[in-house]
Amino acid sequence: MPKIIAILNGKGGVGKTTTAVNLAANFAQEQKVILIDADIQGSASWWFGRNQNGMGFDLSQETNPKLLSDLTKLTGYDLVVVDTPPALRSEALATVVAIADYLVLPTPPAAMDLAVLVETVRKAVTPVGVTHRVLLTKVDTRSLGEAVEAQNTLMRLGIPAFKTFIRAYKAHERAALEGVPITQWRGKHAREAESDYRRVANELQLDWRK
Secondary structure, eight states, X not given: OOEEEEEOOSSSSSSHHHHHHHHHHHHTTTSOEEEEEOOTTOHHHHHHHTOSSOOXXXXXXXXXXXXXXXXXXXXXXXXXXXXXXXXXXXXXXHHHHHHOSEEEEEEOSSHHHHHHHHHHIIIIIXXXXXXXXXXXXXXXXXOHHHHHHHHHHHHHTTOOBOSXXXXXXXXXXXXXXXXXXXXXXXXXXXXXXXXXXXHHHHHHHHHHHO
């Protein structure tokens, strides 16, 4: 049975699809990976569809909760990454959370974004008891202190967070427009942006070994 990682947040525009695509690409360097686009907006599918040469992993678009519940029976893959819809009351989201082995919750460090994130954890994550971590995204490199403060806030609330920040680089937007994950992009700040997601993948693997 493959491991299932769900990427979720009850709010859009937080770097959810960017995280799903780039984590899938990182893990696909050593494992057989499929990304499931369960978001009705289909952002991951749009991104994937722009690349004629592939991203190193497979993609399937599926929003039907009944079919999503069968992901645990999927064969031929080591890892399933699911990009979920940004809606806490979504049946598709609830289905994926219930079967996931691990949840990654991306959020910018701004106070309003954190407030929505905390609500997501309390309503959609804590009740099912799935292992999870918050990933701070879109972090301004000129004000890293905001991200550190956000981490401290999460710690006080008893919500685990990744040590790694995803710094805000134009490289992420440009990679998406070109239809490639950050691992394949070669422009300005590409290596810095790639290293952030590589460190997140490493943290995830350390969690799995515990």
